[in-house]
Amino acid sequence: MIGYNELNKKDIERLESLGYKNSVIFFETLSSSDKKTEIINDYGFEPEFIESIHTLIDFTRIQWVSSNFARMLVSAGYTNAKMVSVADADELFSKLDKVNKENNYFKMKIGLRNIKRLVRAASYVS
Structure with a gap:
């Protein structure tokens, strides 16, 4: 597992x-x-x-999403891949940035371009 x-x-x-x-x-x-x-x-x-x-x-199941990043998505209020696939990339970016700053999931900042790719990748599994 x-x-x-x-x-x-x-x-x-x-x-x-x-x-x-x-x-x-x-x-x-x-x-x-x-x-x-x-x-x-x-x-x-x-x-x-x-x-x-x-x-x-x-x-x-979403390309590039690790178990650590999955926890970030949960902390940002998302409950499934379908929600990510229809998310507004700017809003998702802001929420993830806030969650990362509060919880230090990653040392690096995640870029908006990567979040747009994430939303597109989520559409392939939802």
């Missing part, structure tokens, strides 16, 4: 023991609300954990 350091390592290990060792397979599974409910109910995962990992995996 992609490294999501802020998530409970034991829960990640449990998912892997259930056969979800690949983020792509797990994302497809979670995209079915019945399967998502089944994983939560049958295996005792917290709904917030499952929602968090589903969101982070969704973002990392």
